[in-house]
Amino acid sequence: VVWQIAARRSTYQKHGKHSVLYRVRRRIEQAKAQMRAKVEHPFRVIKRQFGYVKVRFRGLAKNTAQLVTLFALSNLWMARKHLLVAGEVRP
Template sequence: DAGYTGVEKRSGHADREVIWQVAARRSTYKMLDKRSALYKAKRKIEKAKAQVRAKVEPPFRVIKRQFGYTKVRFRGLVRNTAQLVTLFALSNLWMARRHLLASAGEVRL
């Protein structure tokens, strides 16, 4: 996400040893030759990040759009965690509903 670019340089994260998985900007590729080994290695890394992101984003979309869960009201760590776990379980069922209904003999959307 573009909002996280430069996060490793921010003062709050200076003392942390974290590998940040932030997408690279296009300008980093424009400086490199497309046939260089560094360019190809960076493209492979970005492809791996995009594949992870593609698998993680749909459940969040279901939770936000279908269930209307956009803002979190703090009710304690245990309750918030329980609610999120329940929402992610329901989002898995929501995304698999066509397969589940087809195997049961009903096809409704």
Template sequence: MKVHSGIDAGSGYVYSITGTATNVHDIEEAGKLLRKDDKVAYGDSGYSGIEKRNDIKNDEQFSKIEFRINRRPSSIKVPDSYKGINWDKEIESRKSSTRCKVEHPFLIVKRQFGYAKVAYRGIAKNMNRFHILFASANLVMCARAGRSQEFCLA
């Protein structure tokens, strides 16, 4: 089982999750994770070509989203003799630094709540548990940020 998450780049809070079998590719769940008001979406190299998919291309809102997808590391070619700044690598590093916020809620779920290994009980039952775990992770991040309880629950 895999859990796919949609996370706000500004706050780092999880706003949507979906669960699939492990043989379902990440790009197939991307349309379910995007919000109508998203302007920019970040993803790893598994989301390459997302703007060409019919569910994204044919949707009026999703077709306007700017997708900033990391390239595969093997596609960044620079000769060893080059001594300057590798701008392609620098750009990919900037994308990764924004995209790393996706991993933080998973860290909280695994370390703080002890959910490091999935006990497979079916996708529906596991998703029930993941909704609670990620909502709790959002509350932990909110409390760490020093925000008031009203703001966290809104």
């Protein structure tokens, strides 16, 4: 299995912008970037908003529980705008 994580733009730009191969490669890279952004965003929230950068040695159960809690909180953090709008009192 060959894993191509992210292709440099120059690798598929050399085919020419009007080529079919260029458009296919660009769509593939765009799909990978969209998936990567969805996956990496909760990690950014956990690291920046909650300051979690290291795993402490407390045991597997406690570390797992803390990570599950942090990911649940990151989901709330990312949905906070929608939740605040839904909680407003409307006339």
